[in-house]
Every structure is written in structure tokens, then in C-alpha cells.
Amino acid sequence: MNLPENEIENFIATSIMPLEGWINPDAAHVICLALNHQYSLGDFGGILEFGVWKGKLLSLLCKFRADGESVTGVDAFVGLTEAQAIHRTQEIRRNIESVCGSSEFVDIFRGRSTGYYQSPKIVMRKVISIDGGNDFLSRVGDLEYSSRFLTKYGIIIMNGVFNRFNPDSSQALFHFLASESGRDFCVVADCNNKTILCRREAHSSYYDFFQLRISRRDLPLFVRTAEKLDSFGTHYSPRIEGIPIIPFA
Numbered sequence: 001m002n003l004p005e006n007e008i009e010n011f012i013a014t015s016i017m018p019l020e021g022w023i024n025p026d027a028a029h030v031i032c033l034a035l036n037h038q039y040s041l042g043d044f045g046g047i048l049e050f051g052v053w054k055g056k057l058l059s060l061l062c063k064f065r066a067d068g069e070s071v072t073g074v075d076a077f078v079g080l081t082e083a084q085a086i087h088r089t090q091e092i093r094r095n096i097e098s099v100c101g102s103s104e105f106v107d108i109f110r111g112r113s114t115g116y117y118q119s120p121k122i123v124m125r126k127v128i129s130i131d132g133g134n135d136f137l138s139r140v141g142d143l144e145y146s147s148r149f150l151t152k153y154g155i156i157i158m159n160g161v162f163n164r165f166n167p168d169s170s171q172a173l174f175h176f177l178a179s180e181s182g183r184d185f186c187v188v189a190d191c192n193n194k195t196i197l198c199r200r201e202a203h204s205s206y207y208d209f210f211q212l213r214i215s216r217r218d219l220p221l222f223v224r225t226a227e228k229l230d231s232f233g234t235h236y237s238p239r240i241e242g243i244p245i246i247p248f249a
């Protein structure tokens with residue numbers, strides 16, 4: 001599914017923001033646009049989120065699901081008792097139903113992402129949100145897993161990459177981009193608490209799409225798009241005032 005661009009703001013304000021959870025409205029807007037663009041490219045695949053909490057972002061992602069696409073939410077339900085975890089699962093389903101009318105297409109896997117990696121079922125995903133364990137190893141593990149099962153025009157949405165209180169996330173991103181499995185990937189956009197990655201072959205398509213909207217001022221001014229830099233080891237060089245910032249180089 002896609003959503004007409006002039007309906008996105010209202011959709012976020014009325015359907016997503018009332019839900020409890022962590023997604024900045026501008027970042028949500030950028031994600032909706034990316035998913036619209038992906039739809040126009042004819043990409044097809046499942047939706048996966050590591051770290052669902054009450055399903056705020058997952059509900060948004062489900063809105064862009066097409067018939068036949070599966071949805072999986074993985075959560076360790078950290079700190080919850082068995083009874084609380086069952087209640088949380090019901091809450092996630094209710095939230096998704098409030099946005100999409102149904103949640104029957106959603107599977108909730110209770111456990112750490114590392115447990116989910118062992119799942120024998122192979123599903124290619126058009127979108128993977130990484131918002132579970134935010135320590136270095138969890139993030140690198142989630143990125144490596146995602147790199148194996150992402151469709152051609154698939155996107156990876158990483159939470160909190162440029163959060164100065166948790167440098168593990170940015171360190172994990174740069175580690176991944178410099179690794180063998182990350183070589184095929186690059187960052188294409190960054191807005192508030194979400195950073196979007198895609199395959200290098202898909203980069204110019206997303207980049208041009210975002211640049212056009214930034215030039216028309218259809219996007220918040222603090223959305224950054226990242227140019228693909230072939231000569232730079234990590235393929236991504238964020239800049240402030242034209243000066244490259246190379247964390248953990």
C-alpha cells in the first residue's frame with residue numbers, strides 16, 4: 001500500500017502519535033515517504049521489527065503492507081512477567097488494529113533478536129526496523145541479520161544512531177558499514193531518532209526522491225540525505241556546515 005503524500009501528516013498526527021512509544025513525527029514522515037517511494041518501485045517483501053514495545057512504529061509500518069506481505073515483531077519484553085508479556089502482546093495487536101483494522105497478519109516472536117536469527121523460516125523483508133537491544137553487539141547482530149534478508153529496494157530503519165548518550169548505536173553502524181556484509185549498504189537519510197539505510201544499488205533512487213522533496217521544502221529542514229562516497233571506507237560521511245564528521249574512525 002501507499003499513502004497519498006498530502007495525507008501523511010494527518011495520518012501521523014491522528015493515528016500514530018496518540019499511541020505510546022518512541023517515534024518523532026518528522027522521522028515518521030520521512031519513513032512514510034520512503035515506503036511510498038519503495039511502493040512505486042514495485043518492491044515486495046515482509047516487514048520486521050526488532051524491539052516492538054507497544055507497537056507504535058510497527059503500526060505505522062503495517063499501514064504500508066501489501067496483500068500477502070507478512071509482518072513479524074520481535075521483542076524480548078525485557079522486565080515483564082509472563083502475564084505482563086501476554087498483556088503486552090494484546091496491547092500491540094490492539095494498536096495495530098487501531099491503525100490498520102486488523103492484526104491477523106502479524107506474528108509476535110517473544111525473545112531476543114539472537115533467538116529469532118535461528119528461525120529456519122527465510123522471509124525476504126522490504127523494511128526492517130532495528131529498535132531492540134541498543135548495545136554494540138545487539139546492533140551489529142541486527143544489522144548483519146538484516147543485510148541477509150533485505151529486498152532489492154528494502155530499507156533498514158535504525159533507531160537512535162546519533163544519540164550522544166548511547167554511542168554504541170553509531171559505533172555499530174560504522175562498524176557494519178565497514179564490514180564485509182555492510183559493504184553493499186549505505187545511509188540515505190537521517191531525521192531525528194531514525195536513520196534509513198538501503199542497498200547501494202538503490203541509493204540514487206531514494207537519494208533523488210528525498211532531495212527533490214527537500215528542495216521543494218516538503219520535508220523538515222533538518223532531514224539530511226547522505227551522498228554515497230565510494231572513496232570513503234564507511235561509505236557515509238555526515239557533515240555539519242560542510243565539514244565531515246567521522247566518528248570512531
Ligand SMILES: C[S@@+](CC[C@H](N)C(=O)[O-])C[C@H]1O[C@@H](n2cnc3c(N)ncnc32)[C@H](O)[C@@H]1O
Nearest residue numbers: 021022051053056057076077078112113132133
Ligand atoms: C525503545 S523500545 C522499542 C520502541 C518501539 N519500536 C516503538 O515504536 O515504540 C525497545 C524494545 O526492545 C526490547 N528489547 C530490548 N532488548 C532486546 C533484544 N535483545 N531483542 C529483542 N528485543 C529487545 C524491549 O523489551 C523494548 O520493548
